[in-house]
Amino acid sequence: MTKLPQLQLDLDAIEQRFSDCRAWEERYRQLLLLAKGLGKADPTLRQEAHLIDGCESDVWLSFEQQQLQLDSNAKIIRGLLVMLLACLDSYPLSQAQSEFAALLKRLGLAQHLSESRNNGLQGIWQAMYAIAQGDEQTFCR
Amino acid sequence: MSQTAFRSLFPCFSTKDRFPVYLDSAASTQLPQSVIDAQVNYCRAGHANVNRSGHTLARQATDKFNQTRQLVAAHIGAQAEQLIWTSGTTDAINTVASGLTHLLTADDEIWTTELEHHANLVTWQQLAATTGASLRYIPVLENGDLDIAHFEAQLSKRCKLVAIAHVSNTTGTINPVARVARLAQQFDAKVLVDGAQAVAHLKVDVNQLDCDYYVFSGHKMYGPTGIGALYGKPAALDALQPSKFGGEMISKVSLSGSEWNQLPYRLEAGTPNIIGALGMGAAAQFLADIEFNERHRHERQLLSYALQQLSTHPEVELLAKPMLQTSVIAFRLRDIHPQDAATLLDQQGIALRCGHHCAMPLSAKLSDVGSLRISFGLYNEPADVDALMQAIDHCVELLGDD
Incomplete structure (x- = not known):
């Protein structure tokens, strides 16, 4: 059993938050609020060795002592990381990425899945697959 | 030729769907009808x-x-x-x-x-x-x-x-x-x-x-x-x-x-x-076919208007102030990651570039997190700068509160 110490929300709660949003501003307000839920990462996380390749903003990932930690210097990405962690918490790793993509589409945030943004989200999944090496339970609570 | 006359030569600006405020001509320019x-x-x-x-x-x-x-x-x-x-x-x-x-x-x-x-x-x-x-x-x-x-x-x-x-x-x-x-x-x-x-x-x-x-x-x-x-x-x-x-x-x-x-x-x-x-x-x-001085005057006016608007905005930091400059401006918003800014500007129909602009050594020197870049073409107008400034205000309002 491993822990996702930063996560404070489940998928239903996330969907609930977005369900009343009409304008894009409201969706991004919610996303920025979610970002605060990511909580403070271990200060040693933000170092070169933990950096995921991404063009526009930095994303750091570590998996030590069975603890997955994620962080970014961009707030919107931090909000998306909360959603990613929630997906990881509810689904086996092999399904989590497609569930994450489906969630973003449902919530009107599909533009963040575009390859042209090269925002490191794809890189995070690749890094997690590399760590898990096929073990579906690696990142489960 | 007037500003609107330049713009009218490019069919993308008269499409029925809302076309973005296009400020990314340094990446690629739009095509005129000819x-x-x-x-x-x-x-x-x-x-x-x-x-x-x-x-x-x-x-x-x-x-x-x-x-x-x-x-x-x-x-x-x-x-x-x-x-x-x-x-x-x-x-x-x-x-x-x-x-x-x-x-x-x-x-x-x-x-x-x-x-x-x-x-x-x-x-x-x-x-x-x-x-x-x-x-x-x-x-x-x-x-x-x-x-x-x-x-x-x-x-x-x-x-x-x-x-x-x-x-x-x-x-x-x-x-x-x-x-x-x-x-x-x-x-x-x-x-x-x-x-x-x-x-x-x-x-x-x-x-x-x-x-x-x-x-x-x-x-x-x-x-x-x-x-x-x-x-x-x-x-x-x-x-x-x-x-x-x-x-x-x-x-x-x-x-x-x-x-x-x-x-x-x-x-x-x-x-x-x-x-x-x-x-x-x-x-x-x-x-x-367009007299050079006419094109040049239009672009110079646009650049100086944008520089004046950006440099007097309290949340904008210009990242370079070259002696001679044309059609491109690098900047960032105080305490806001350029990617966050670019995402919210995109939501408001502003097309600009964010990141390192395929020039990482220079980018790293100007700012540790990359920058925002606007760039102009003949089709841009002062109204595009106004739209940008309004979108920046909204962006600061959404991202600035914590």
Whole structure:
């Protein structure tokens, strides 16, 4: 059993938050609020060795002592990381990425899945697959 | 011609769907109707390969293609036979780098600058690695200008080549390329000028610049993608060994060896991008049809209005203040990651670039998290700057509260 110490929300709660949003501003307000839920990462996380390749903003990932930690210097990405962690918490790793993509589409945030943004989200999944090496339970609570 | 008249020449701005406030012309410009027509009309009228078959349709295509070479050459004050078609600026730089490999040794120096696009930097890193030559950089000063005094002091007869952008794609700095060329030529070094960001905005005369090579792309001067050009002085083009083989670059082939065709064909392997070239020719014609001073005045007014608006906004930090600048501005918003800003600006219909702009060394010097970049084309208006400023306010309001 491993822990996702930063996560404070489940998928239903996330969907609930977005369900009343009409304008894009409201969706991004919610996303920025979610970002605060990511909580403070271990200060040693933000170092070169933990950096995921991404063009526009930095994303750091570590998996030590069975603890997955994620962080970014961009707030919107931090909000998306909360959603990613929630997906990881509810689904086996092999399904989590497609569930994450489906969630973003449902919530009107599909533009963040575009390859042209090269925002490191794809890189995070690749890094997690590399760590898990096929073990579906690696990142489960 | 009035501002709205410029804009009306570009059909994308009158589409029914809401078109963004387009502030990303340094990445690629929109196409005017005349450039679209030139390509479509050629395709509709029937097409043939050039410089090969002798039938009437092929001769017509070849004639048209050759006139186009003349048009594009004239845009930078050159003659048709001095112009090589390439797939773009990057391809042109690579053609020069491969072509000069045989002339460089481990004792030589290649100079470029800290403000280059990766195409005009990584290519020389590779050439230096292949030949053992040293790669040296003209430093960039705090304000975004180049430290030419440093270059002048360090320059020696070891220098064989200087590769420099005419205009920086990140800061809009207009570099003193004519002066750099004069300095370099005292030591018989060749000079390549990357004109990708200049050809749509400045009056370029390669004779006045006196550079050996000048390279540029169609898609940053209102033409299509996938086409560009390499200009060279006759001796400078002669010095280039071909790096791609086949097609009309060959004059004679036997099983024991082959001979190369004359310039410009020697450096144009394979069937050229005929449709792209016709589009680029139409783009050169489009620019020639508008009086330069009129275009220049419009772009200068736009730039100074944008600089004035951005520099007086309390949350905006300009990242460079070059002495001479054209059509590009790099900035960021205080305490806001550029990617967050770009996402929310995109939601408000503002199309701009965020990140390192394919110039990581310069970008890292200006800001540790990259920057936002706006860049203008003829179709932009002061109202676009107003829309940007309003969107920035909204962005600050959404992101600023914690």
